[in-house]
Amino acid sequence: MSKLAWGTIDVDTTLGRVFFQQDWAYKWEFEAPETAWTYQEQLAFHTKVDRQIWSSWSNRVTLGVKGKHWMVTRFGRAGLRINFDIRWRTVKQTAQWSIRAVKTKRDDARSETVFPLRKSTLIVSDAEPHGVMNESKAKAYDFVSPPHEFGHMLGDLADEYYANSPHIRDKNSIMNIGRYLRARHMAEVLRQLGTMLPGCTFWVRDIR
Numbered sequence: 001m002s003k004l005a006w007g008t009i010d011v012d013t014t015l016g017r018v019f020f021q022q023d024w025a026y027k028w029e030f031e032a033p034e035t036a037w038t039y040q041e042q043l044a045f046h047t048k049v050d051r052q053i054w055s056s057w058s059n060r061v062t063l064g065v066k067g068k069h070w071m072v073t074r075f076g077r078a079g080l081r082i083n084f085d086i087r088w089r090t091v092k093q094t095a096q097w098s099i100r101a102v103k104t105k106r107d108d109a110r111s112e113t114v115f116p117l118r119k120s121t122l123i124v125s126d127a128e129p130h131g132v133m134n135e136s137k138a139k140a141y142d143f144v145s146p147p148h149e150f151g152h153m154l155g156d157l158a159d160e161y162y163a164n165s166p167h168i169r170d171k172n173s174i175m176n177i178g179r180y181l182r183a184r185h186m187a188e189v190l191r192q193l194g195t196m197l198p199g200c201t202f203w204v205r206d207i208r
């Protein structure tokens, strides 16, 4: 197991599974006319975000492994599945990320992540499907932001919806205005796995 500043990676070397978890502590904020968070609302929001991240990121990627290592003998053929999830930590000291969950009616409020500080702002209404447009004028109508923000939290993946992104045309990518993972989104995770298991080289063998 490897506990990084931005998440914890666990490799189950018996089952051939990789598990990436982030511990989040929330700051529950609101702007009038919204009202203070109740515990039920907090729980519902965390559960929604957790499910969105799970369904966007988990059970989608199969990793290949090669090199001179017994893991290659065991999992070289089948590969390794990787799953992602978040855990709500109420004790701030044990959290890797500080998440501002903001209830607001302001139109210009935006979810955003600052990787070096391990801080993210999640605007509550951004977790509902909404319309978005990228800088090539491509549109999507049912975008939800938390799984995209999770990408920023996963080793600082870059936005792909800017005109100067090499991936601006790939509108279905989760880091653009879509919902699908790409092999490039695993870059930092693969790097960490290689560090954890010297002698193994990991790559993305399959993605769906």
Ligand SMILES: [Zn+2]
Residues within 6 Å of the ligand: 148, 149, 152, 159
């Ligand atoms: Zn973004």
